[in-house]
Amino acid sequence: MIEQKNLAGSFTLPGTSLTVNRMGYGAMQLAGRDGNKLVWGPPRDVDAAIALLREAVASGVNHIDTSDYYGPHITNQIIRKALSPYPDDLVIVTKVSARRGEDGSWIPAMSREELTAAVHDNLRNLGLDVLDVVNLRSMLSVHAPAEGSLEAPMAVLAELQQKGLVRHIGLSNVTPSQIAEARRIAPIVCVQNQYNLAQRADDALIADLARDGIAYVPFFPLGGFSPLQSSSLSRVAERLGATPMQVALAWLLQRSPNILVIPGTSSIEHFRENLEAARLQIPAELVPDLDS
Ligand SMILES: NC(=O)c1ccc[n+]([C@@H]2O[C@H](COP(=O)([O-])OP(=O)(O)OC[C@H]3O[C@@H](n4cnc5c(N)ncnc54)[C@H](OP(=O)(O)O)[C@@H]3O)[C@@H](O)[C@H]2O)c1
Numbered sequence: 001m002i003e004q005k006n007l008a009g010s011f012t013l014p015g016t017s018l019t020v021n022r023m024g025y026g027a028m029q030l031a032g033r034d035g036n037k038l039v040w041g042p043p044r045d046v047d048a049a050i051a052l053l054r055e056a057v058a059s060g061v062n063h064i065d066t067s068d069y070y071g072p073h074i075t076n077q078i079i080r081k082a083l084s085p086y087p088d089d090l091v092i093v094t095k096v097s098a099r100r101g102e103d104g105s106w107i108p109a110m111s112r113e114e115l116t117a118a119v120h121d122n123l124r125n126l127g128l129d130v131l132d133v134v135n136l137r138s139m140l141s142v143h144a145p146a147e148g149s150l151e152a153p154m155a156v157l158a159e160l161q162q163k164g165l166v167r168h169i170g171l172s173n174v175t176p177s178q179i180a181e182a183r184r185i186a187p188i189v190c191v192q193n194q195y196n197l198a199q200r201a202d203d204a205l206i207a208d209l210a211r212d213g214i215a216y217v218p219f220f221p222l223g224g225f226s227p228l229q230s231s232s233l234s235r236v237a238e239r240l241g242a243t244p245m246q247v248a249l250a251w252l253l254q255r256s257p258n259i260l261v262i263p264g265t266s267s268i269e270h271f272r273e274n275l276e277a278a279r280l281q282i283p284a285e286l287v288p289d290l291d292s
Contacts, residue, residue: 026263093190098139161186
């Protein structure tokens, strides 16, 4: 039997009955790779992916981040195969507003028709009647938040919410003014932007969201496709008898109580290692070394 871990305490998404452990799991790395096409096609070992997801849930992970454009479709289909019928406390957070080109590219798909189709794709491939949380992922720029109105796609998501297909709405790859604009249309329960030890542009935003009880879910918590590497990170890890990836995650969990982490991995060994970060305390005197 797999031991249920202490997963860094829990957090309730504002205005909802959804409470998740702060250590979650990001499913993007479960899809395969085809040459330069990342997050594309099936993984080399589907059974290993299924085993990882089952171990995650058995360990107490109840927050899984995904999208139907991972694979595309494949990651959601693996999640369904591994975990459906889903445990009552499992919160699956998905995202919409992109589609994949045949060359593996990530193409904006923010029209009414595309957003509606994406919600239905997620429902079908996850085998659900309603999605717990859907993040509107701004594609005004693919790689970083870019100013511009998100009113039209937000209004479509709010309609899908009113129709009962979406329980709660989050945002991704957004600026503070886009968050304010979206909150005038519907309640926002979480924000998912790029943030980690080396990418800290959202420091002020995290504090603002914390004041309003909104979750901040950093994507690329370990640095993404090229995991973080630095001598100070390695030095702190050595002092603590931990790995650099564990320190990177523990730092995020210590950074603010509204941060929920969703490290991604296709490896069960890395998954187990990452879970242990929930118990790692970084003493205050070592934090300046990480800040440097
Ligand atoms: N909203 C957005 O635009 C957006 C963008 C990107 C990602 N996301 C979400 O955020 C989640 C997390 O991001 P991510 O998976 O891209 O990046 P990440 O969590 O920062 O890092 C994943 C990378 O780190 C490696 N890794 C994981 N644990 C490790 C360990 N203990 N030791 C060494 N290497 C380790 C993984 O390789 P192995 O597979 O070999 O472990 C993979 O290459 C995704 O799964 C996805 O759900 C959202």
